[in-house]
Amino acid sequence: MTKSTPSNPDVERLTRTAVACNVCFETLGLSRSRVAHAQPRWIGTDYWHSKPRVAFLLLNPGSGESRNDRMDVRFNRLLEEYAAGTRPLEDVLAHEREDMPNWGRGRFLQFYSSHLGLRLDRIAFVNVAWCATKNNVYPDPMLTECFARHTLPLLRILQPDLLLLSGSKTRPFHAEIAAALPAARVEPMLHYAHREGVAAEAAEMQRVKLILQIVS
Numbered sequence: 100m101t102k103s104t105p106s107n108p109d110v111e112r113l114t115r116t117a118v119a120c121n122v123c124f125e126t127l128g129l130s131r132s133r134v135a136h137a138q139p140r141w142i143g144t145d146y147w148h149s150k151p152r153v154a155f156l157l158l159n160p161g162s163g164e165s166r167n168d169r170m171d172v173r174f175n176r177l178l179e180e181y182a183a184g185t186r187p188l189e190d191v192l193a194h195e196r197e198d199m200p201n202w203g204r205g206r207f208l209q210f211y212s213s214h215l216g217l218r219l220d221r222i223a224f225v226n227v228a229w230c231a232t233k234n235n236v237y238p239d240p241m242l243t244e245c246f247a248r249h250t251l252p253l254l255r256i257l258q259p260d261l262l263l264l265s266g267s268k269t270r271p272f273h274a275e276i277a278a279a280l281p282a283a284r285v286e287p288m289l290h291y292a293h294r295e296g297v298a299a300e301a302a303e304m305q306r307v308k309l310i311l312q313i314v315s
Contacts, residue, residue, distance in 0.1 A: 110142065
């Protein structure tokens with residue numbers, strides 16, 4: 100089984116702070132989804148010594164309202180135990196690894212891993228907004244707040260060589276990320292749930308593969 104570990108005490112400290120955060124729900128009138136904590140995202144075991152280090156920035160976790168399994172119930176319990184200090188972060192991320200084949204009806208892993216020839220244990224995912232909200236409501240003030248508090252600090256810890264901004268709604272953060280990570284190549288790319296069609300996706304995979312060759 101592919102494993103994950105933060106492999107960095109700074110990741111652990113930041114993640115604990117994020118999981119305890121409730122600022123946006125106290126100030127913006129938002130409601131949490133069935134997963135009622137911030138959701139740290141996957142960092143593969145081999146990410147830290149990969150060359151190049153490749154990370155993907157997406158916008159937010161989904162609300163999970165359309166799911167009819169119990170994976171989010173289990174995930175929420177794991178996060179509650181992690182927040183209480185009775186469960187390690189590795190268990191939280193291991194659950195994500197188990198569930199990822201279900202994300203986006205299987206498209207998520209294919210798009211970001213197999214179609215690009217990237218091993219899952221060598222890459223990392225980060226969301227701009229770490230918390231899921233009811234009805235997938237993500238106002239700009241929430242995105243800005245979470246990005247400043249948690250996302251940009253995590254990117255500084257991860258220090259990717261290549262950061263792929265997946266989806267148009269991540270683009271407003273491009274300039275700030277580039278300034279904070281001057282050694283990184285920051286590139287926009289399609290989102291896995293795009294509606295551009297098969298030909299556009301094939302062309303995008305080729306474009307990103309060329310970038311991966313350049314930064315390797």
